[in-house]
Amino acid sequence: MPFVRTTADGSVPATPADLYRDDLNPGPGAVPGLWAHQSEMLKTFAKHDGKPDVALELPTGTGKTLTGLLIAEWTRRKRRARVIYAVPTKQLARQVVAAAGPEDIRTALLIGRSRDWPSGAQAAYESATAIAVTTYSSIFNTNPRLADADLILFDDAHAGEQYVGEAYGVSINRWAKSGEYHAVLNAVAPALDGVFLERLRAGDPDPNIGADVRMVVPLRQPGMVASLAEALGTCTESQSYQFAMIRAGLSSCLVYVAYSGILVRPYIPPTHQNALFSGARQRVYLSATLGEGGELERAFGRSGIHRLAQPTTPPRYGRRFFVFPEFVEESDPADLGRDIANEAGKALVLAPKKDVAMEDAAALAQPGWPVMGVDDVADGMGPFAALKNGVCGLAARYDGLDLPGDTCRLVALDGVPNQDNLQERFLQNRARASVALAARVRTRVIQGAGRCTRGPRDTAIVLVLGGELSRYLTRPEVTQALDPELQAELRFGRENSQAFGVGDVMENVRAFLEQETDDTWRAGAEPVLSDYRKEMAQQMPDGTAALAECSSHEIQAWAAATAEGWADAAVHAHEAARLVGAGGRATAGYRAFWLYLEAVWSDQAADQAGDQAGRAAALALVRQAEQVLGLGSWVRQMAPFPAAEHSPLAAVDALAVAEIAGRLASGVNQAAILRRIGAIHAGLAEREPGKYEPALTDLGKMLGAAAFKPQPRGRCDSVWPWGNELWLAVEAKSDHEPTGVVPHKDIRQANDQLRLLAADVGLDAAPVGSATIVVSPKPGIHGDGIAGAESHVHFAAPPGIAEIAHDVDSAWAELLAKSSGRTEPQLRELVANTLNSHGILPSQVHERLTRDPVNARAE
Numbered sequence: 092m093p094f095v096r097t098t099a100d101g102s103v104p105a106t107p108a109d110l111y112r113d114d115l116n117p118g119p120g121a122v123p124g125l126w127a128h129q130s131e132m133l134k135t136f137a138k139h140d141g142k143p144d145v146a147l148e149l150p151t152g153t154g155k156t157l158t159g160l161l162i163a164e165w166t167r168r169k170r171r172a173r174v175i176y177a178v179p180t181k182q183l184a185r186q187v188v189a190a191a192g193p194e195d196i197r198t199a200l201l202i203g204r205s206r207d208w209p210s211g212a213q214a215a216y217e218s219a220t221a222i223a224v225t226t227y228s229s230i231f232n233t234n235p236r237l238a239d240a241d242l243i244l245f246d247d248a249h250a251g252e253q254y255v256g257e258a259y260g261v262s263i264n265r266w267a268k269s270g271e272y273h274a275v276l277n278a279v280a281p282a283l284d285g286v287f288l289e290r291l292r293a294g295d296p297d298p299n300i301g302a303d304v305r306m307v308v309p310l311r312q313p314g315m316v317a318s319l320a321e322a323l324g325t326c327t328e329s330q331s332y333q334f335a336m337i338r339a340g341l342s343s344c345l346v347y348v349a350y351s352g353i354l355v356r357p358y359i360p361p362t363h364q365n366a367l368f369s370g371a372r373q374r375v376y377l378s379a380t381l382g383e384g385g386e387l388e389r390a391f392g393r394s395g396i397h398r399l400a401q402p403t404t405p406p407r408y409g410r411r412f413f414v415f416p417e418f419v420e421e422s423d424p425a426d427l428g429r430d431i432a433n434e435a436g437k438a439l440v441l442a443p444k445k446d447v448a449m450e451d452a453a454a455l456a457q458p459g460w461p462v463m464g465v466d467d468v469a470d471g472m473g474p475f476a477a478l479k480n481g482v483c484g485l486a487a488r489y490d491g492l493d494l495p496g497d498t499c500r501l502v503a504l505d506g507v508p509n510q511d512n513l514q515e516r517f518l519q520n521r522a523r524a525s526v527a528l529a530a531r532v533r534t535r536v537i538q539g540a541g542r543c544t545r546g547p548r549d550t551a552i553v554l555v556l557g558g559e560l561s562r563y564l565t566r567p568e569v570t571q572a573l574d575p576e577l578q579a580e581l582r583f584g585r586e587n588s589q590a591f592g593v594g595d596v597m598e599n600v601r602a603f604l605e606q607e608t609d610d611t612w613r614a615g616a617e618p619v620l621s622d623y624r625k626e627m628a629q630q631m632p633d634g635t636a637a638l639a640e641c642s643s644h645e646i647q648a649w650a651a652a653t654a655e656g657w658a659d660a661a662v663h664a665h666e667a668a669r670l671v672g673a674g675g676r677a678t679a680g681y682r683a684f685w686l687y688l689e690a691v692w693s694d695q696a697a698d699q700a701g702d703q704a705g706r707a708a709a710l711a712l713v714r715q716a717e718q719v720l721g722l723g724s725w726v727r728q729m730a731p732f733p734a735a736e737h738s739p740l741a742a743v744d745a746l747a748v749a750e751i752a753g754r755l756a757s758g759v760n761q762a763a764i765l766r767r768i769g770a771i772h773a774g775l776a777e778r779e780p781g782k783y784e785p786a787l788t789d790l791g792k793m794l795g796a797a798a799f800k801p802q803p804r805g806r807c808d809s810v811w812p813w814g815n816e817l818w819l820a821v822e823a824k825s826d827h828e829p830t831g832v833v834p835h836k837d838i839r840q841a842n843d844q845l846r847l848l849a850a851d852v853g854l855d856a857a858p859v860g861s862a863t864i865v866v867s868p869k870p871g872i873h874g875d876g877i878a879g880a881e882s883h884v885h886f887a888a889p890p891g892i893a894e895i896a897h898d899v900d901s902a903w904a905e906l907l908a909k910s911s912g913r914t915e916p917q918l919r920e921l922v923a924n925t926l927n928s929h930g931i932l933p934s935q936v937h938e939r940l941t942r943d944p945v946n947a948r949a950e
Contacts, residue, residue: 106137107165120193128402129154135399144396146376159377163222164196172241175223179254183491187224197221205236227254233335235367247490248376249534251390260356261333275353278318282307282730286928300350304517307346311732316342343652347513354513359649362392382530384635385642394643409544412603413553413584417561417870420831422593435501438482441539442505445486452484489538495545502543505556507563508535521725523680526634558870568947571630579623634674641670657696664689686716694732723938743816744932747795752918755910768900783825784808793899807844813933818857820844824867833869838876841884864940880945902929
């Protein structure tokens with residue numbers, strides 16, 4: 092019988108905090124004591140010990156691991172039962188075991204292949220004399236080898252989507268698994284349009300296909316589920332194990348197709364089928380941030396997760412000084428970053444992709460500094476921590492890296508980690524459903540920024556590299572969702588990067604790094620940060636409450652679909668779409684996504700029942716999904732259901748198609764068209780407004796718009812009107828330097844453009860949905876400009892315009908080659924299909940140019 096230590100009266104202490112105080116015998120290396128917020132959270136947990144799913148939030152650097160270990164040990168002793176402590180990676184598992192030892196908490200490390208687990212460690216877990224410390228993958232696989240547990244605690248639960256959701260999916264890289272990629276592509280090819288499919292099959296990638304991802308729903312394509320199963324059956328190695336996880340529910344899976352790879356998975360993992368996970372008495376989710384919109388529930392496939400209240404004594408973490416080199420006017424961001432790294436002595440670089448992380452690491456390193464990568468720190472950060480000087484670059488490692496004190500005082504972040512897999516990329520870029528990913532993405536950035544501030548006295552510079560992440564960290568819907576301390580740090584860093592030159596920025600950096608010997612930072616910066624913190628209030632993004640409300644129906648919908656209960660799945664999808672619709676404009680894209688899924692499952696159920704009225708209702712849902720999403724909906728590019736046709740063109744698209752078909756019918760000079768497109772490319776490659784702006788107007792004309800340069804003073808540089816259906820006003824700032832921020836005055840000017848254009852033609856207002864696009868190479872926009880921007884004002888970088896020009900080039904080449912000898916109705920059909928395939932119908936152009944509102948919260 093296992094020995095269980097109890098208090099004098101034979102009982103286990105009332106709370107995990109009491110266990111720490113009264114029963115444990117900490118040794119050398121143990122923490123000196125619990126912080127107030129840890130003690131309060133542990134006592135609160137004890138009151139909710141009976142709830143099946145409980146979540147605790149403790150920010151990075153505030154003692155999360157010890158809190159989790161005490162909950163696990165208290166439960167093991169109190170119930171004399173098996174307890175599992177799960178983490179995302181083997182490295183983290185080793186860190187947990189190392190942290191438990193000095194605290195007098197016995198653990199059993201069970202990582203890697205189950206047949207290699209030490210028999211003594213496995214026996215200690217099974218006899219409930221030690222806590223099993225393992226990885227998520229030991230739980231979420233086809234045949235978990237762990238004995239049933241009373242409690243499973245998931246540390247870093249904010250990473251659940253990456254380590255749980257992706258366990259239920261087959262991810263095929265084009266280059267690593269070429270045969271499997273093309274086999275699966277052939278299976279889903281009937282659901283893809285010809286131009287996209289042709290680009291996917293090309294040996295060399297088309298310039299514009301890199302970011303494009305399409306969704307396929309095999310369920311409503313005749314024979315496709317069987318074809319997909321056959322193709323996936325050819326998978327080997329890890330992909331064969333992944334296929335085994337979804338084989339039984341393959342008909343409910345979605346397929347995401349891109350040039351770089353293919354992902355096959357259910358949107359929400361069917362974890363209810365995992366007996367080890369669902370059979371535990373209790374699941375505890377420990378996270379740096381839990382999110383308020385149901386993200387945790389979706390990631391783990393569990394509804395009704397109870398979130399513990401935050402401690403009344405807020406946890407403290409170290410001080411960060413954010414520096415935005417891209418925002419410093421007339422600077423070379425690379426040189427400035429290198430100078431800052433030289434002052435700090437070491438740098439950790441985190442980016443979504445390995446090549447970016449290593450390029451940045453090499454750029455920051457001083458001559459003679461070692462540059463480390465993932466292989467150098469595979470067993471822990473010790474080798475990097477031991478360096479006096481050096482840089483380490485890692486990809487997608489926003490968790491589990493502890494570099495406290497003076498170990499490293501600079502973390503550099505590059506890129507927004509919002510496209511970790513193809514499903515995320517589809518939701519972000521195509522479905523306009525980024526609201527469902529918002530908390531996940533924020534968490535990755537927050538976690539990354541905290542790698543070098545692991546305690547309340549730690550200080551570190553956070554170097555924000557690249558325009559993409561710099562822009563992201565200025566968006567109100569992002570920053571306002573952060574805690575007040577982090578909001579204050581970001582505001583302080585942004586303002587002090589925008590307002591000063593290189594010399595002043597470097598002076599601030601030195602003052603920050605020399606706080607122990609110089610009072611400059613404490614006297615000058617800390618009072619400002621304190622004032623900013625008092626002004627800040629945390630505000631969740633619009634639509635958060637609606638997302639939380641619908642998550643339980645999403646989980647039930649996918650559970651029903653996994654079991655092929657299509658009618659039940661459709662009922663829950665309907666409820667999910669209805670509830671998320673309460674979020675208004677913020678959740679429109681996500682609502683359209685669920686309306687389309689409701690349509691798919693309704694059509695399948697009606698087809699099986701021979702219900703023609705039900706099938707007609709399903710088609711109406713497809714139309715509704717298009718209307719909810721608005722111009723440029725991805726739904727139009729989805730393959731129609733059996734015996735169904737695509738919906739008619741939107742009015743604005745029909746105008747453009749008629750205009751271009753009319754030109755072709757009346758005869759065009761092919762050489763002149765090609766010269767004109769060549770001139771457009773040349774003009775858009777220039778910075779001089781006199782060359783760039785005429786090219787913009789010509790591009791609009793090739794899109795079927797009556798494009799022109801407005802003459803009255805103060806008007807935009809080019810306007811693309813498609814009748815009175817849609818106007819796009821383009822404010823071109825091609826001559827801007829690629830550093831610093833777009834000034835407030837440029838945004839004020841953009842606010843007026845649609846009103847001025849409407850007044851010029853005697854209208855009260857521009858057509859509904861019209862937009863103003865500010866095109867600039869600058870990486871960001873001044874904070875005052877963001878705050879004052881109206882809802883129709885959007886930001887685009889010059890490469891986005893160049894990509895549209897490339898697609899215009901390809902589409903017109905196809906039209907010129909195929910238009911001869913066709914009747915006018917045939918020409919209209921050709922033009923409609925060609926423009927749609929290349930993504931340049933007016934509605935699609937609108938969608939491409941309005942992905943980045945200057946102020947997403949503007950009314």
